[in-house]
Amino acid sequence: MKHAKVTTTTPQPDGTIIIESESYYDKLAHAVKEIERQSFTSRATVLSDIIHALEHITKEGSPKVTITIMSKNNEPVKLIERWTEYKQDFK
Numbered sequence: 001m002k003h004a005k006v007t008t009t010t011p012q013p014d015g016t017i018i019i020e021s022e023s024y025y026d027k028l029a030h031a032v033k034e035i036e037r038q039s040f041t042s043r044a045t046v047l048s049d050i051i052h053a054l055e056h057i058t059k060e061g062s063p064k065v066t067i068t069i070m071s072k073n074n075e076p077v078k079l080i081e082r083w084t085e086y087k088q089d090f091k
Contacts, residue, residue, distance in 0.1 A: 041079040056083035
């Protein structure tokens with residue numbers, strides 16, 4: 001097999017999930033570590049929840065943050081934030 005991607009997910013006691021991915025092209029090409037947190041939100045708190053999620057960039061230096069907002073009956077109910085802790089390229 002020439003191309004492969006191996007992803008490992010590890011739940012943490014604080015409710016976050018660590019997602020580690022390694023991509024191979026004959027040998028290890030790059031590795032990424034991401035952290036995902038899911039939390040409940042509402043119309044009253046969604047804006048402050050988004051601002052808090054952006055702190056992974058502004059305070060922690062993450063190069064990438066993905067924010068997913070899930071809704072039910074036209075109301076936000078869940079916020080999923082995933083941020084990259086590191087990405088290493090091996091050339």
